[in-house]
Amino acid sequence: MREGKIGVRDATAWVLFMIVPKLMLTSPSDVAEMVGSATWLMTLIAVATALLLFWFVSHLFKWFPGEHFIAILENIFGRWLGGLLALVMAATFFYNGAMTARELEALLKTFFLPLSPPEFILLLISLAVAALLYFGFESLSRTAGFFMAPVLWGVVLIFVLAIPNYQLAYLFPLFGYGLDKTIMTGLMRNSVYGDVISLAVIAPSLQGLVHLRKSGIAGVAIAGFFVAMGLMCYSLNYSYITAKENTVPLLIMARGIEFGRFFQRFETIFLFIWSISCVLMVAINLYMAASIYGKVFRIDDHKVMILPLALILNFVALYPRDLDQLTTVHIHGLRTYGWFVYFGIPLAALGVAWIGRKRGKRYNAKK
Amino acid sequence: MGNSDNSLFSKLLSLISYHPPNKNNFVLPENEPSSGKKKLNRRWHPQKPKKLNRQWHPQNSKKEPEGKNILPSAATSQSRQYQQPQQSQEGPCPPNTPAGGNRAPIAPPSTDISPAITDNFQRIYAEFDISINSDIIIQQFKINNQVDAFLVFIGNMADRKYIQSAILRPIRTARFTKQSARTITVDNLAADILTAHSTSATCKYSHVINAVLTGKTALFVDGSNSALLIETQGYAKREIEKPSTEATLRGSFEGFTETVSTNVTQIRRLVKNKQLIHETMTIGRTSPTAVSILYLKNIANPAVVREVKRRLQSIKTDALGGNGFTEQLIEDHPMMLFPQILTTERPDRTAFNILEGKVAILTEGSPFALIVPVSFVSMFQTAEEYQLRWPYATPLRLIRLIAYLLATFLPAFYLGATNYHQELLPTDLIIAIGRDREGVPFPTLVEIILLEVSWELIREAGIRVPGVIGSTLGIIGALILGQAAVAAKIVSPIMVIIVAVTGLGNFAIPNYNFAFALRLLRFFFLIMASIAGFFGISIGMLIVMAGTARIKSFGIPFMAPLWPKAASDRDLLVRGLLWKQEKRPDYVNPLQRQRQPKISRGWVKGSPPKGYKE
Structure with missing residues (x-):
């Protein structure tokens, strides 16, 4: 697949849009339920874990220079097993995208478009995603690059405008349900940042290992900073008892912003941030699925997969029975155990390559 | 004999x-x-x-x-x-x-x-x-x-x-x-x-x-x-006049004419450099039309020059009716809304662009020059800005940015707010809007489309009607139509205000082609807003942005220097100090990036003459 070239900035935006929208959806209430008031501390541990794992995984690209992750998998495990593992990753990306689409649909239906049927909202999301995929990898990453600053500034604005509602006492107990639980949850929740592995799939577009590491580390670190900030602000805004009850915590936080009679109900303005970031997240996840699928089955043009993927997205997104099942089963499962796929498969490949002393074709030439 | x-x-x-x-x-x-x-x-x-x-x-x-x-x-x-x-x-x-x-x-x-x-x-x-x-x-x-x-x-x-x-x-x-x-x-x-x-x-x-x-x-x-x-040409031709579509208060009052030789002379008068190359050719089998390209040999990127020539040389057509024909035959993405070539009728603007390393294309019979390659930033800029001091020029550019946003999003935003997101509007305002809309039989979308179409009609009629009557017709038509429509309870007064402000925003856009693109996009966003409110607008923004990120102008990404990021430029949304604009735009990829030395105002380093008092 010819994917073109992107810079560190666009690759960082790529990672950011796979991670930051999670803060804007249902995940914060999930972690509030898991670790109480120590959500921000927990996520910092998750960031550190994800960075460490990514650092290890990036060694694969030192041993297999110029190759993408799917080729590396096939090189290490053979065509069949490597391809199968790659398809598991593709399915995970697709599943993540579909569940995010469902989360966004639930948010829109609950707060902004109560009269529109869920299928209609999902259809709109699918159409937008299909259009973004149609324009291709470079356009998608540049669009992510374009919207990165407005979305991040918008998130910061919510944090700042909500300051009058903060109460420092809500931040305590500092370690939530206990330090051990916080650390353990943090170690597991690195799945939130596991999407950084998507850079491995598009590695040849990143012009080398240095760019890959730079954009991966920058993406996870910046996203981690924003997620930690967001969780801290959310903890400051609501006591952990209330925090775990809110469906879409950050939106509720934005709704609480009020400056006099005229400046209130800001969440509608911030809807742009929600919509753009979440649709981009779905599009990027779907692109990853299409890209991996295309690489496994040697399909050069990803455009042939757009329509089927958009259609399947609709059906898979409608699979969770209700919002409760979506958050407690699907999203919780993805954010807690997703790392088995995101980091588990690459680490297994790394281990086998290390033990078996497998190296890429260009490894010796580069040396 | x-x-x-x-x-x-x-x-x-x-x-x-x-x-x-x-x-x-x-x-x-x-x-x-x-x-x-x-x-x-x-x-x-x-x-x-x-x-x-x-x-x-x-x-x-x-x-x-x-x-x-x-x-x-x-x-x-x-x-x-x-x-x-x-x-x-x-x-x-x-x-x-x-x-x-x-x-x-x-x-x-x-x-x-x-x-x-x-x-x-x-x-x-x-x-x-x-x-x-x-x-x-x-x-x-x-x-x-x-x-x-x-x-x-x-x-x-x-x-x-x-x-x-x-x-x-x-x-x-x-x-x-x-x-x-x-x-x-x-x-x-x-x-x-x-x-x-x-x-x-x-x-x-x-x-x-x-x-x-x-x-x-x-x-x-x-x-x-x-x-x-x-050379005995002696036919009647138009004299050099003020540019009619790019008027300025300060700066040159000369515009291009329909004669290429006159236009080339105007450019040569401004770019007095032996490296300024003027090449000509004819395009058209039935009626060969002269086309000229001008560039600075030591600054313009040779690859871009070659590409311009290649595209022009490859054209096989009956005749070129003007530079609009040339533009459509050489642009990168004909299916995209945004223009990928800058059109200007000002010799000074053309000369300035040539000095930046771009290539100008002139077509016989057209008082406009085509400039390539360009990015969307060029669509914001006017010739006048460079004549004004930076504290005056920058707010002008920002106002123009607001005009762009108003011209594109205001009707869609209004529709989304009143139909889907009433909670956004303060109570007094929503009551006022509701009171004004009382008795109006149409839904907001129909109301907007009615007025938008009327506005476009007035505009089109104003252009076609000759001379002073045209502008008078525009004003009278808008006033009478608006007043009568409100009195007849066909539209609400606030809607007249929305459409009028949108129209003003569109008029403030200096590039005619770009303004046209935004006029069409306005309707697209209007439909998206009518489908799903602000969510629809957001989806529209994503699609338009992704489409625009794909556009290239003679190999240069249209969104450069912002995406992909090029080296810092002091002439983007803020028009920086002229003496600090030491380099030519990076995205043009000129042979010589340096435009002027680090200290271009030598006098700041020297000492004043004897007797001079601070």
């Missing part, structure tokens, strides 16, 4: 029966002499046409001096290189053979000019269909009562007085010795006799025909296997 009393028929008869003098020194072939055998072969077997039958000819290349006093003798003129016509050279001139000489009995019509004036006359007569074509003039005469010659020109396009004074009078008053009379060729005439300031010789009929069609006069002399093309 020069006797005007003779009938055309008798002239023809005398031409057919004419034999040139036996001893006549003919001019050498145009390029290089080669063996006579080879020349003869080529004489009767015209070269196959090249793939692209156009070549570029730099206009600032050194020309051989053609002054009367510089090339006095026939010997000199023999060794002289012809100034090539602007069209193309398809090979050297065929050898000079005496009329009625060694010729094959059956041959295809030659593309080369014959030394026999009879052949030339008949050929020109036939090519221009002179028997039915009333404004093509052939004027025949004898030089020194010995050598036959004739002029061909278009009566309404050539300046007859100039022809008289610069061609005919010098020939008639010239005194030839017996010896020199035998060596009369077009070259001798151009060098020694004629007073015309710009001449060129050609050996191709096609050149002659194209030149005559552009207002030049062709001179054929018996015995010469070439014709002299003399």
Whole structure:
């Protein structure tokens, strides 16, 4: 697949849009339920874990220079097993995208478009995603690059405008349900940042290992900073008892912003941030699925997969029975155990390559 | 032959029966002499046409001096290189053979000019269909009562007085010795006799025909296997006037005209640099139209210049009706809404862009220049901004940015807020809107579309109606229509305000093509807002952005220098200090990035003169 070239900035935006929208959806209430008031501390541990794992995984690209992750998998495990593992990753990306689409649909239906049927909202999301995929990898990453600053500034604005509602006492107990639980949850929740592995799939577009590491580390670190900030602000805004009850915590936080009679109900303005970031997240996840699928089955043009993927997205997104099942089963499962796929498969490949002393074709030439 | 009393028929008869003098020194072939055998072969077997039958000819290349006093003798003129016509050279001139000489009995019509004036006359007569074509003039005469010659020109396009004074009078008053009379060729005439300031010789009929069609006069002399093309254009053309679509309060008041040569002169007056290259070509099979490109050889990226030439050369069409045609035939993405080429009618703006390393394209008959490559930032900029101090220019640019946003999003935003997100509006405002809308039978979307279409109608009618009435019609039409529509409860007053502000925003956009794109996008966003409120607008923004990120203008990403990020530029949304704009735009990829030194205002480092007090 010819994917073109992107810079560190666009690759960082790529990672950011796979991670930051999670803060804007249902995940914060999930972690509030898991670790109480120590959500921000927990996520910092998750960031550190994800960075460490990514650092290890990036060694694969030192041993297999110029190759993408799917080729590396096939090189290490053979065509069949490597391809199968790659398809598991593709399915995970697709599943993540579909569940995010469902989360966004639930948010829109609950707060902004109560009269529109869920299928209609999902259809709109699918159409937008299909259009973004149609324009291709470079356009998608540049669009992510374009919207990165407005979305991040918008998130910061919510944090700042909500300051009058903060109460420092809500931040305590500092370690939530206990330090051990916080650390353990943090170690597991690195799945939130596991999407950084998507850079491995598009590695040849990143012009080398240095760019890959730079954009991966920058993406996870910046996203981690924003997620930690967001969780801290959310903890400051609501006591952990209330925090775990809110469906879409950050939106509720934005709704609480009020400056006099005229400046209130800001969440509608911030809807742009929600919509753009979440649709981009779905599009990027779907692109990853299409890209991996295309690489496994040697399909050069990803455009042939757009329509089927958009259609399947609709059906898979409608699979969770209700919002409760979506958050407690699907999203919780993805954010807690997703790392088995995101980091588990690459680490297994790394281990086998290390033990078996497998190296890429260009490894010796580069040396 | 020069006797005007003779009938055309008798002239023809005398031409057919004419034999040139036996001893006549003919001019050498145009390029290089080669063996006579080879020349003869080529004489009767015209070269196959090249793939692209156009070549570029730099206009600032050194020309051989053609002054009367510089090339006095026939010997000199023999060794002289012809100034090539602007069209193309398809090979050297065929050898000079005496009329009625060694010729094959059956041959295809030659593309080369014959030394026999009879052949030339008949050929020109036939090519221009002179028997039915009333404004093509052939004027025949004898030089020194010995050598036959004739002029061909278009009566309404050539300046007859100039022809008289610069061609005919010098020939008639010239005194030839017996010896020199035998060596009369077009070259001798151009060098020694004629007073015309710009001449060129050609050996191709096609050149002659194209030149005559552009207002030049062709001179054929018996015995010469070439014709002299003399610049005698004398048709009526518009004078330089104020630019009508890019008016400024400060800065130049000169706009382009429909004549390429005038436009090139205007640019050359502003860019006084020997590296400014002006290349020309013609495009169009049925009606060849002159197209010029201008660039600075030492600054413009050669790859971009080559690409511009490649695209222009590859065009095969009937005719170019103006630079709008050229734009549509060379742009990268015809299916995209946004223009990928900047259009301006200001010579100063064109010159400024050339100095930045861009390429300007001028088309005959159009008072606009096309600039490539460009990014969306160029669509924000006006010529006036650079004349103003930065604290004045920057707010202007920001206001224009607001105008862009209003022109694109305001109706959609209003529709989304009133139909889907009423919670966003303060209670007093929503009550006021509700009160105004009371009695209006249409939903908000229909209301907006009604007014938007009316606005577009007024605008279109205002442009079509001539002169002052047009603008009056616009104002009166808008006022009366708006007032009447509100009174008739067809639309609400706030809707009139929304549409009027949107229209004003659109008028504030300096680039006509870009404004058009935004006008269309406004309707797209309106539909998206009517489907899903702000969520619909967000989806629309994503799609438009992704589409725009894909656009390239001659290899340069349209969204550069923002996405992909290029080196820092002090002339984006904020117009930085002129003396700090040390480098040319990075995204243009010029050969020389540095525009001025780090300290361009040398006086800040020097000491003031004696007696100067701070």
